[in-house]
Amino acid sequence: MLLYIAVLANGTLIVTGCGYVYIAPYLIMITLRKQTLLVLDDDDVFHRIVALANKPKFFKHICHFTEVDALITYLKDNRNNQFKLPDMMFVDLAIPHKDGWNFLDAYEEIRSSLSKPIKVYVVTVSVRKVDHERVSGYSFIEQFITKPISMDRFRELARYGLAA
Numbered sequence: 001m002l003l004y005i006a007v008l009a010n011g012t013l014i015v016t017g018c019g020y021v022y023i024a025p026y027l028i029m030i031t032l033r034k035q036t037l038l039v040l041d042d043d044d045v046f047h048r049i050v051a052l053a054n055k056p057k058f059f060k061h062i063c064h065f066t067e068v069d070a071l072i073t074y075l076k077d078n079r080n081n082q083f084k085l086p087d088m089m090f091v092d093l094a095i096p097h098k099d100g101w102n103f104l105d106a107y108e109e110i111r112s113s114l115s116k117p118i119k120v121y122v123v124t125v126s127v128r129k130v131d132h133e134r135v136s137g138y139s140f141i142e143q144f145i146t147k148p149i150s151m152d153r154f155r156e157l158a159r160y161g162l163a164a
Contacts, residue, residue, distance in 0.1 A: 035087035037158075038063040040071050040103060041123075042095045046147070050090070053151050058158030059088075068098035072106045075114065082116040088157075093124040093131060100124065104138055111140060121145055121157065 037059040039050055047064045054062060063086060065071040078084035093100035100122065107120070122135050123145045135144045145153070 035059055036061045036063065036085075038065065038071070038086035038089045038118075040065045040068070040089065040095070040100065041092040042066045043092070046092070049149075050154070053149075053154040054158075058155060066095070068095065068100075068103040068106070071103065072110070075107070076110060079110070079114050085114060085116055086118055087116075088119045088121070090121050090123040093122060093126055101134075104135075104141075108138060108140070123147060123149060 037050070037054075039047060039062060041047060050062060063074075065074070075085070091100050091103055095103075104120075104122075111118070119142050120138075120140055121143050122141055124131070125147045127146055132144055135141055145157075
């Protein structure tokens with residue numbers, strides 16, 4: 001948890017963090033900073049489903065990527081800007097050309113250079129045991145989720161990500 005503390009010239013104490021601003025002697029609740037979701041998937045329908053499931057807005061912003069190279073470039077270009085990096089990623093394994101596996105390998109190499117941690121979920125149609133086993137070799141993956149993903153499951157993931 002990150003708190004910011006300031007004392008004004010008139011002696012007023014200001015503490016911010018945890019979704020609250022405390023201005024002595026008053027307590028004012030402000031909105032929690034909602035998180036950003038990034039989706040890597042070549043399926044336009046899945047992108048639309050994620051956008052629809054985001055109502056009410058669990059995520060402040062959803063970034064959509066369909067190509068691995070574009071996403072890796074984006075992450076590298078913004079590695080020092082935590083406000084442009086997502087808080088959570090959904091990664092599909094079955095993408096033409098460079099697939100989700102290529103992304104996971106590239107991400108494993110760059111993730112330590114990113115200015116903040118990103119929760120990574122594999123969200124794919126694969127039910128193959130070998131894919132589950134291979135995913136378990138990546139320590140940064142939060143979960144392997146088989147599509148289709150229900151609205152309730154999406155909201156559960158959003159709440160989990162927002163609460164952590």
